[in-house]
Amino acid sequence: MLNEFKAFIARGNVLDLAVAVIIGAAFGRIVTSLTDDIIMPVIGKITGGLDFSNYFLRLGEIPAGYAGSPTSYADLKKAGVPLLGYGEFVTVAVNFLIVAFIIFLIVRTVNRIALRDRAEEAAKPTPPEAADLVLLREIRDELRLRR
Template identity: 45%
Template sequence: MIKEFKEFIARGNVVDLAVGIIIGAAFTAIVNSLVADLINPIIGLLTGGTDFSSHYVVLKGEVPPNASLEVARNTGASVFAYGSFISAIINFLIIAWAVFLLVKGVNKLQNTVAKKKEEEAAAAPAGPTTEELLAQIRDELRATRA
């Protein structure tokens, strides 16, 4: 079983997957910072609050006035944290947009490389056809027999 596990780990696609997960985690941290530190404060200004992600409505329980979302949750109250949900939606949209742009860029690069290969193949001088090669071999065989 250990041998099989080593073979599984040694495969290139497993290593590529691990690299992708690590880069994805780092990218998620960047997007979270973008949303929390740049976008949410702007939305918060427009909605009258300083931190949009901490907007909530108390459904049941007692919460001190102007308490943060963390304090409201720690009191045991049932809160409807719509600001956190909207922040998650913004995070998703930003990540989806970035992935879309990344895939679009990779596809464009692949198309460019494929087009260059096609152009090089078209520009390369055409070699002899199979029939021409067979005719040359036939002629050489006749010449050596004679």
């Protein structure tokens, strides 16, 4: 079983997958920063200074010893107050749309390159056949006609 595991790990697909997961995690952090630090503030500015991260509904009572802001989603969440954070959901949905669009662009580009490569391969002239191969085909065709 150990040898099978070693063979499985040593295959290229597993290593490719590991690299893809690491790059994907880093890419996810980049997209999160893009959304949180650039896109959502611009949307907030356009909509009159709205901060989507603080859009929430409080579903429970604030604890008696709570010293933070009653309008801060992060502070209330840290204090254990049950919240429905629809502003955070909007931010995560925008993150998803950005990632999905970028993946779409990557797949589209790869498909176009593959299609172009196939077209180039099909357009290449076929090498001339050897004379003996042509002769053998002619003999085969003659024998078929005699039957």
